[in-house]
Amino acid sequence: MFLVFGGLVSCLQAHDLSGLGYDPHGHPPEVPASAGTNSSPSTGLAWIFAPFAPAVSTREDGSYLYVNSTGFPDHPMMKGIRSWQQQIPIPQDYSGQNSWRLPLQPVPASSPAMIRGRFLRGAIALAANGVPIFNPQNNRGEIALEIGELDEWGGHCGRADDYHYHVAPLHLQEKVGSGQPVALALDGYPIYGLTDPDGTSPKDLDACHGHETPELGYHYHASKSYPYVLGGFHGEVTERENQVDPQPRAQPFRPAGEPLRGAEITDFQKTGPDAYELTYRLRGESWHLLYSIRNGKLMIETRKGNQTIRKETFDRREDRPRPPR
Numbered sequence: 035m036f037l038v039f040g041g042l043v044s045c046l047q048a049h050d051l052s053g054l055g056y057d058p059h060g061h062p063p064e065v066p067a068s069a070g071t072n073s074s075p076s077t078g079l080a081w082i083f084a085p086f087a088p089a090v091s092t093r094e095d096g097s098y099l100y101v102n103s104t105g106f107p108d109h110p111m112m113k114g115i116r117s118w119q120q121q122i123p124i125p126q127d128y129s130g131q132n133s134w135r136l137p138l139q140p141v142p143a144s145s146p147a148m149i150r151g152r153f154l155r156g157a158i159a160l161a162a163n164g165v166p167i168f169n170p171q172n173n174r175g176e177i178a179l180e181i182g183e184l185d186e187w188g189g190h191c192g193r194a195d196d197y198h199y200h201v202a203p204l205h206l207q208e209k210v211g212s213g214q215p216v217a218l219a220l221d222g223y224p225i226y227g228l229t230d231p232d233g234t235s236p237k238d239l240d241a242c243h244g245h246e247t248p249e250l251g252y253h254y255h256a257s258k259s260y261p262y263v264l265g266g267f268h269g270e271v272t273e274r275e276n277q278v279d280p281q282p283r284a285q286p287f288r289p290a291g292e293p294l295r296g297a298e299i300t301d302f303q304k305t306g307p308d309a310y311e312l313t314y315r316l317r318g319e320s321w322h323l324l325y326s327i328r329n330g331k332l333m334i335e336t337r338k339g340n341q342t343i344r345k346e347t348f349d350r351r352e353d354r355p356r357p358p359r
């Protein structure tokens with residue numbers, strides 16, 4: 035009656051090939067404890083990302099799930115930001131050697147690593163649509179949502195023009211189905227919405243904002259106030275230079291921007307293949323950034339009303355070799 039792991043994989047592939055898509059109202063596949071041989075049973079995690087195929091794709095080896103994405107959501111972005119550092123959304127190449135890596139068999143940590151004031155760089159989780167989720171605190175330790183840094187979908191762009199969320203993207207439930215996870219934490223445990231799949235409020239949440247249930251095992255719950263995503267990692271993670279390691283790197287085209295006081299982003303549109311327009315208001319005037327990414331170059335035209343103020347071109351910065359140790 036339940037699919038074993040191999041069956042699950044072929045089921046998802048068949049769905050992808052047939053174009054039937056993913057049943058948003060289905061329940062996570064359950065795997066009988068006897069499905070494994072000597073190791074602990076695999077539950078699989080790729081199905082969390084299946085609603086967003088083919089934009090988001092996955093592969094796995096015996097230990098890890100690898101997720102490829104561009105970090106670009108299929109919903110609008112940027113509108114509503116009132117505290118802006120002049121970063122713009124640019125698709126990233128999170129694939130191949132630079133893909134997301136998540137443990138297929140998460141291991142509970144002997145003591146959880148709490149995230150307040152910690153893990154302030156990089157992602158702590160990956161949303162089902164392949165967009166990274168950062169700590170609810172920004173890299174200066176402020177709660178990003180509470181200081182107007184985030185758009186209506188809980189995201190903004192980092193110093194490398196990399197779009198990411200700082201809260202759990204509950205709006206993804208429209209696509210994944212209510213009662214389904216909206217993200218996977220980098221320790222390998224899923225993040226569900228505000229309720230359990232049966233619609234009830236989660237009970238006995240621990241300091242990490244998760245709990246264990248017979249149906250789902252250990253999982254986190256998002257919240258509408260701090261910690262928004264998770265309070266700490268229940269599972270083992272490696273911490274290096276204030277972030278979970280390893281994780282993909284965003285590749286910048288240009289130096290990080292400065293805060294533009296008084297600006298409010300009012301619109302963002304895709305205007306063509308690899309071309310975008312971001313609109314903001316500043317001191318009563320409407321400003322537009324028209325930009326495109328072609329042949330490894332970023333071209334940006336800045337307009338105030340209909341008047342072109344400047345045009346800039348940037349080459350994608352190559353990864354600098356690491357300094358000798």
Ligand SMILES: [Zn+2]
Nearest residue numbers: 168172191192
């Ligand atoms: Zn951020």
Ligand SMILES: [Zn+2]
Nearest residue numbers: 230236245247
């Ligand atoms: Zn729960």
